[in-house]
Each structure stands twice: as C-alpha cells, then as structure tokens.
Amino acid sequence: MDNITKKIPGFALSLAIAIASYYIAKLWLPMLGGATIALFVGIVLGNTWLQQPVLAAGTKFSEKNLLEYSVMLLGATITFQSIQQIGWHGVLFTVLQMSCTIGFAIWFGRRLQFSEGTYLMMAGGNAVCGSSAIGAIAPVIDADNEDTGIAITLVNLMGTILMLLLPVIGTLMWGHNNELRGVLIGGTVQSVGQVVASATMINQGTVVTATLFKILRIICLVFVVSGFGYLHQKKQSKVSDTKLSEQLLAKKSSLVPWYVIGFLLFCVLNSLRVFPSQFGALCHFLSTWCETTALAAIGLRLNLKALFSQGKRLLAYAGGLVTVQVVLAILLITLLF
Numbered sequence: 001m002d003n004i005t006k007k008i009p010g011f012a013l014s015l016a017i018a019i020a021s022y023y024i025a026k027l028w029l030p031m032l033g034g035a036t037i038a039l040f041v042g043i044v045l046g047n048t049w050l051q052q053p054v055l056a057a058g059t060k061f062s063e064k065n066l067l068e069y070s071v072m073l074l075g076a077t078i079t080f081q082s083i084q085q086i087g088w089h090g091v092l093f094t095v096l097q098m099s100c101t102i103g104f105a106i107w108f109g110r111r112l113q114f115s116e117g118t119y120l121m122m123a124g125g126n127a128v129c130g131s132s133a134i135g136a137i138a139p140v141i142d143a144d145n146e147d148t149g150i151a152i153t154l155v156n157l158m159g160t161i162l163m164l165l166l167p168v169i170g171t172l173m174w175g176h177n178n179e180l181r182g183v184l185i186g187g188t189v190q191s192v193g194q195v196v197a198s199a200t201m202i203n204q205g206t207v208v209t210a211t212l213f214k215i216l217r218i219i220c221l222v223f224v225v226s227g228f229g230y231l232h233q234k235k236q237s238k239v240s241d242t243k244l245s246e247q248l249l250a251k252k253s254s255l256v257p258w259y260v261i262g263f264l265l266f267c268v269l270n271s272l273r274v275f276p277s278q279f280g281a282l283c284h285f286l287s288t289w290c291e292t293t294a295l296a297a298i299g300l301r302l303n304l305k306a307l308f309s310q311g312k313r314l315l316a317y318a319g320g321l322v323t324v325q326v327v328l329a330i331l332l333i334t335l336l337f
Helices: 002-027 034-046 053-076 079-084 088-111 116-129 131-140 146-173 178-186 192-200 202-219 221-238 242-251 258-270 279-300 306-307 311-335
Strands: none
Touching: 002 034, 002 053, 002 279, 034 146, 034 192, 053 116, 053 131, 053 146, 053 258, 053 279, 079 088, 079 202, 088 116, 088 311, 116 131, 116 146, 116 202, 116 221, 116 311, 131 146, 131 221, 131 242, 131 258, 131 279, 146 178, 146 192, 146 279, 146 311, 178 192, 178 202, 178 311, 192 202, 202 221, 221 258
16 A cells, blocks of 8 residues: 555656646647657656655656556557558568668667667667557566666657658658658658657548558567567577577566557457447547656656767767668658559
8 A cells, every 4th residue: 555655646747747738739739749748848847846756656657557558558449450451562661661670770779889778669669659669668678767768758759850841751752642651651650649640731541541551560569579578588698599498488488578468469359349449449548648647757757967968879879760761761662652
C-alpha cells in the first residue's frame, strides 16, 4: 500500500499534464498532437519548478509501465489484413526502408560513439513507431532512463519536423499522386499521430494509404524487439549463437517481453474478428492516454543538461538519420512504384 501511495503524486502530475496537453492540442495545436505537447510541457516543468523527490516514484512508474501498456493495447487496433491491401511492392518497400534505416542508425550511432542503448532505441523509434517502439525496446536492452528520455525526445522532434516537411516534399516530387505521397509519409514519419496529422494536410486519400503503411511498420515491432534483444544478449554474453540460446533457455528468459506478446495476441485476435468494434476503439483510447501520460512523465524526468552536453553529436545524429530516411524512401518509391 505504501508503494502505491508513493506513486500517486508523480502519476497524478503526469496525468494532469496529459489532460492539459490534450486540450491544448484540440483547441490550438491539432497538428502537433497531445502526446508531443505533453512531452515538451513535461521537459519544461521538470527542468524548472517540478523537481521534487516526492514525484520520482510516480513518474518512474508512468514512464516505464504505461508505455508497456500502450504497446500491448495498440495490437487491438490493427489487423494482418492490412498487408493484403498494400501488396507485395508495398511490403518490399517497408522491409527495405526499415532494414536500411535500422542499419544506418546503428552504424552511424557507433561512429559517433553513442551507447548501445541510444543507437538501438533511435533505430527502432525511427524505423517502427516512435515512442511506442522505444518503450518496447528499452527494457529488452536494459537501457537507462537518461538514454530512453533522450531518444524519445529526439525521435518526437524529428517526427514533428518530418510531419510538416513531407507533405511539401511529396507534392514537389509526385504532384497530386495521393498513393505515392501516402507511401512517403506512412513509410517514414515516426508516430501514428504524426503520420495521420501529416497526411491530413494533403487529403483523406493520402491518410488511408499512409495509415496502411504505418500499420505494417507497427506489425514489424515484434521482430525488431526480438532482434534487438538478441543482439544485446549476445553482446553482453560474448558467446556463440548456440551457447547463447542455451543460456537463455536455462534462465527461462525470453527475448520477447510480455507486452509484445500481448500486442501480437491482440493483433491476431483482432485479425480473426474476435473483438467487437467497440473493443478496438476502447483499446485505442486507452493506448493513446497511456502513451500521452508516459511521455509527460518522460519529459518530467529528462535532464536537459545531459541532453545539451551531447548537443552537437545528437544534432548530427538526428539530422543524418532523418536525411537518409527521406532520401532512401524517395529512392525506393521511385524504383518500386
């Protein structure tokens, strides 16, 4: 009971920021979305007036647990039938785009001498689905809170920039072709909310295509989390593939955490039409609020001094990664569509 009581102040503050951010987005800044606003409001407050130790337990709970709940609930909002609508060329585009983004993020992150946690979370966050992907990856690779906060802040910032730029770039490249503009946005922009907001700046036809490609990226979350978990375990153990597998089995540990298994289970059941439509809507509502509250808590816990101490390297990393993502997407769209 004492443990729950300690979490109440930090959780309540995170939720209050999330609610305020939702209304700010609804009334004045719909393009940014409540989750992004909650993150930046949390950063400002957490580095100025709200640094009291009494908040620590609740913000830590909100940061870690609520993101995991959000990832699991996200599975009930998507179906495997989406892949059929995309076609083979769409699947090939998504696989190549994600693989190259992850490969470049890891290579460039190592060249700039970032920690394993930072470059793996940046790779997954950019390639898959922003904050949700980072929240799923962080526990599997034993990332510390500071690296997680920095990665989420950067990925949200990059997503906001792409959200505003890609409608312009897509129109300059392909005119009024809704399909290709939707592929560019859905295959590149980080979070679901940012994808929808970006495509909405064009038209509803673009929103449909962009959302389908975004859903396919989200489905790949299971494979990315499992792969990153394996890479981390192997690096920690420094043993052969066979011996590593034996060690994992001996520990009864899994490379796929419970919330990713829950995500996959919900996705399968939703694809089989087990759930009523209202259940999917409820899960979407809860997932969104869990993510928004978690991002508020992450902002409250983020140390701006630590972020600024790596300023030039982080800017070089983020800028290089965004540039490669966009150029690669344009190249692949030109070749495959």
